[in-house]
Amino acid sequence: MALTPQNLLPGISNPLALLRKLEWRVRNAVESTLGGIYRSAFRGRGMEFDQVVRYEFGDDIRDIDWNVTARLGEPYRKKFVEEREVTLIVVFEDTPSLQFGSAGISKREALLELAGLVMLLGAVNRDRVGTIHATPRGYTLHEPVRGRGPIMHAAAELFGQPAPDITDGATTAAIPWQLLSRSAPKHSIMIWLGDFAPRPAPEGWPIFQRRYQTMGFRIDDPWERAMPAGEGFAAYDPVSGRLVNIGGTSAERAAHARWRESRDTAWRSLFPDQFSRLQVGTDENRLDALVRFFHRRMSAR
Structure with a gap:
């Protein structure tokens, strides 16, 4: 059964129950469509x-x-x-902007589901999986582990992390890139999940990308892709912590288009390889999008 906004939201309060549902879907995808594509899409010709x-x-x-x-x-x-073991590091950048949602589900909930799917794929393929949960107030590091039980536990811990306090005023997460560059094994797969607001690349990012296989996963709300048509409306802005009245004027739509272009330009700059970035809408099936991503990546290799 595909997770919809109606049955996803209750699952976040019970991470293990939600993860068991996701695991069933992941195993079915591996057996029916993914097969060895997941592993080949990461490893390529050898490292x-x-x-x-x-x-x-x-x-x-x-x-x-x-x-x-x-x-x-x-x-x-x-x-x-060929590398005999894959180390997968899931970097979850938890910022206040992820708490926005126009379709009954927030971007944060959808991104957590995507992170869980990635971690469970690693568990099914017997990889080592580690996580970093980064917020504006600091980070939590979970060392890479192997096996269904430890990885499920790590994913449940990630799901149980509280969302950043939107009243703090901080909007950028503190990701420990230097710590990662010193501690993660060479050729690890680094999947960065976040909102990716326009900003400069992390210091030393080109070197980091040469050392690791880096990928970026982003969740988009339908209102981010296109402003709603029709009359004005009020929306809650989690970054400013207040309601914002949107009139739908031509000036507002032009400003929205400029913001979207700025965001996408920064996104492409971080991940120039189109097969290393994945954008999924909150109104889309995350597992289907992930399967398509690995198929495209494998085809490109």
Whole structure:
């Protein structure tokens, strides 16, 4: 059964019950549509360099070592060792703006569901999964663990984290990027889930992306994609903590379009590879979107 706003909201108050529902859906997706695509979409051609070997017909020409080939006068290629274990780090950036929702479900609830699906995919595929829950007031780090029970426990802890206090006035989460860069194993998969308001990239972000496989997952509300048509309305702005009257004037719609373009530009700048970013609406099925994401990513590889 697909989770709808009506049956998702009660589940957040009982994280383990919700996670068991999500686990059933994840296992069904792995058996019916994903198969090995999830793992292949992450690993690609392999990560760790092993040695240079003679090129043979059928080898991937992208692996040719042109320096060795030029010295020896015949083609040689780089051989890679496939990683036997994936370490998946889920970075959940919990900001007040995620508490907005126009369709009976907040962006935060939808993003938590997406994070849970990713973690359960890691559990089904026997990966090590760790989490960072970052808010404007600090962060909680859960070291990578392996196995259904520990990963379910970590996901339940993430689901049980309180939302940021919107009365504090802080809007940016404190993500410990330097700590991650020192502690996470090389070639870990780093999935950053957040609202991604327009802002500069974290310090050292290009180096971070070379060291890890980075992906960005974002939840969009329908009103963010397009302002409602018709007469004016009032909406609660969790960032300012007050009701905002929207008249639907041409000036407001133009300002909304500029904000959306600014946000999308910053989003594409953080994740230039279109197969490393996923946008899902609160009115969309998150698991279906995740399956399509992995299919697209695998096809691109």
